[in-house]
Amino acid sequence: xxxxxxxxxxxxxxxxxxxxxxxxxxxxxxxxxxxxxxxxxxxxxxxxxxxxxxxxxxxxxxxxxxxxxxxxxxxxxxxxxxxxxxxxxxxxxxxxxx
Numbered sequence: 001x002x003x004x005x006x007x008x009x010x011x012x013x014x015x016x017x018x019x020x021x022x023x024x025x026x027x028x029x030x031x032x033x034x035x036x037x038x039x040x041x042x043x044x045x046x047x048x049x050x051x052x053x054x055x056x057x058x059x060x061x062x063x064x065x066x067x068x069x070x071x072x073x074x075x076x077x078x079x080x081x082x083x084x085x086x087x088x089x090x091x092x093x094x095x096x097x098x
Contacts, residue, residue, distance in 0.1 A: 004018075005018055006086055008088040008090060008093055010088065010093040011088065013091070016088050017088045017093075019085075019097060020084075021082040021083065021084055022085055022094070023082050024081055029079050030080050032079060033075075033077065033078070034079075035076070036072055036073070036076030040069045040070070040072040040073030041069075043069035043072070044069040047066035048066060050062050051063065051066070083096070084098070
């Protein structure tokens with residue numbers, strides 16, 4: 001599958017487009033997504049431990065904090081995802097692939 005090479009339509013180079021994955025968002029947004037994922041995991045772990053032990057919060061509060069942490073983690077994960085493209089090694093042109 002990685003052996004597929006296409007001709008670039010922008011610079012007309014032959015077999016210069018290779019399949020690869022690039023970030024969907026800028027580096028800053030990807031970094032923010034990573035921070036959100038890390039904080040969400042920490043929040044979820046704290047909520048689960050507290051719900052199990054029952055030290056600081058009641059079960060309902062721990063459930064709300066755990067749910068919000070999971071939702072935030074999903075948003076952060078989406079910011080970190082990559083998209084599949086064909087990338088020209090000569091000019092940098094990209095074409096979306098399935």
